[in-house]
Amino acid sequence: MSTTLKHDIADASLAPLGRQRIEWADRDMPVLTSIRERFERERPLEGLRISACLHVTSETANLMRTLQAGGADAALCASNPLSTQDDVAASLVNDFEIPVFAIKGEDDDTYYSHITAAIDHAPHITMDDGADVIGVLHGDRREMIDGVIGGTEETTTGVIRLRALEAEGGLAFPVVSVNDADTKHFFDNRYGTGQSTLDGLLRATNILIAGRVAVVGGYGWCGRGLANRLRGMGANVVVIEVDPLRALEAVMDGYSVMPIAEAAKVGDIFITATGDINVIRKEHFAVMKDGAIVANTGHFNVEIDIPALSDLADGEREVRPMVQEYTLGDGRKIHLLAEGRLLNLASAEGHPASVMDMSFANQALSAEFIAKNGGDLENRVYEVPKDIDEEIARLKLETLGVQIDELTEEQRRYLASWDQGT
Ligand code: ADE
Numbered sequence: 001m002s003t004t005l006k007h008d009i010a011d012a013s014l015a016p017l018g019r020q021r022i023e024w025a026d027r028d029m030p031v032l033t034s035i036r037e038r039f040e041r042e043r044p045l046e047g048l049r050i051s052a053c054l055h056v057t058s059e060t061a062n063l064m065r066t067l068q069a070g071g072a073d074a075a076l077c078a079s080n081p082l083s084t085q086d087d088v089a090a091s092l093v094n095d096f097e098i099p100v101f102a103i104k105g106e107d108d109d110t111y112y113s114h115i116t117a118a119i120d121h122a123p124h125i126t127m128d129d130g131a132d133v134i135g136v137l138h139g140d141r142r143e144m145i146d147g148v149i150g151g152t153e154e155t156t157t158g159v160i161r162l163r164a165l166e167a168e169g170g171l172a173f174p175v176v177s178v179n180d181a182d183t184k185h186f187f188d189n190r191y192g193t194g195q196s197t198l199d200g201l202l203r204a205t206n207i208l209i210a211g212r213v214a215v216v217g218g219y220g221w222c223g224r225g226l227a228n229r230l231r232g233m234g235a236n237v238v239v240i241e242v243d244p245l246r247a248l249e250a251v252m253d254g255y256s257v258m259p260i261a262e263a264a265k266v267g268d269i270f271i272t273a274t275g276d277i278n279v280i281r282k283e284h285f286a287v288m289k290d291g292a293i294v295a296n297t298g299h300f301n302v303e304i305d306i307p308a309l310s311d312l313a314d315g316e317r318e319v320r321p322m323v324q325e326y327t328l329g330d331g332r333k334i335h336l337l338a339e340g341r342l343l344n345l346a347s348a349e350g351h352p353a354s355v356m357d358m359s360f361a362n363q364a365l366s367a368e369f370i371a372k373n374g375g376d377l378e379n380r381v382y383e384v385p386k387d388i389d390e391e392i393a394r395l396k397l398e399t400l401g402v403q404i405d406e407l408t409e410e411q412r413r414y415l416a417s418w419d420q421g422t
Contacts, residue, residue, distance in 0.1 A: 018091030039070035046071030078102035149374030192351030194225030196344035210234030218274035
């Protein structure tokens with residue numbers, strides 16, 4: 001594929017459906033809408049090129065519209081081979097004239113050629129979900145780095161990669177860690193992942209959750225949300241962890257906590273959300289129950305050792321869309337969902353718009369922050385400024401029709417004092 005293509009999408013005729021879904025999502029994104037309206041008036045991104053590498057969903061489309069309203073010339077590629085909504089990609093190209101390089105189910109070569117195409121857009125600002133654009137820019141495409149004033153990063157896994165690059169002294173421009181905003185990870189990672197992962201599990205399998213033993217890998221914000229929602233549906237939830245503090249929290253939240261070697265024997269459903277590799281390995285498949293379901297909702301498809309599962313199996317076949325059945329030597333069957341890729345986006349539609357509203361408000365305002373301050377920043381990972389985070393929380397509450405109290409003058413003084421006790 002030529003990297004100079006204006007766009008590369010599956011099917012332009014899907015645009016009308018995509019547009020409907022973009023507009024449906026927009027109804028639930030009032031914070032982003034208010035930013036878009038201000039951006040239209042103030043044009044804070046005028047003249048800036050943005051290369052975004054995000055899940056191509058109806059919610060992302062509304063972010064792209066917002067960047068465009070701010071004056072940006074934005075291009076979009078997929079941040080995962082299985083998460084693209086082809087109708088949305090078509091509408092972005094046809095209705096909004098945004099170059100998109102993304103096809104659901106693309107192979108790895110196409111995936112990376114699409115990232116290259118987005119980099120060919122010569123960005124002033126990069127916008128990543130998983131740090132793939134920054135990864136390629138710092139590898140094969142270093143000649144494009146000089147034009148970049150800064151970047152943003154959406155997800156935990158991407159931030160981990162960026163901090164590793166920063167620690168090596170290799171980060172070549174400032175990046176804002178959107179994931180670290182409270183209005184992002186408290187809500188998107190917890191309630192978004194909790195709900196959308198269950199959505200993916202149900203769409204793929206249509207199983208009853210009640211009464212099953214569900215093993216959740218990792219008790220970070222995503223794992224917490226997922227465990228909570230699985231419990232709400234009647235599962236007996238087991239948490240596996242490596243961090244003693246998080247494990248303790250899971251215990252006090254009322255979950256069973258045990259090593260994966262033990263959990264492997266009792267689980268009916270396994271879902272990883274750790275951000276690390278080979279959490280579920282050969283020795284664990286070897287002791288799983290017949291019919292066990294194994295899935296991942298972390299960013300990369302590395303949490304389940306799929307080659308080991310293939311090695312153990314005598315045969316494999318697709319038994320439903322997104323469900324691959326592996327038959328082991330002794331006749332037991334293990335079902336892998338969505339090729340071990342993030343279940344919520346591969347088999348469902350990702351997080352609902354209402355929660356992406358806050359995540360993408362953070363993205364839009366962080367892009368504006370970089371446009372205004374990029375030249376003064378160092379080449380390191382920055383948190384989203386506190387005033388942006390608080391403004392998003394305030395706006396979200398307002399759109400939900402929720403009012404809260406303000407400190408009285410007396411309370412303010414009390415909090416600022418050290419000599420007032422009982
Ligand atoms: N990540 C999780 N859910 C998402 C969505 N709906 N759109 C874009 N990125 C996401």
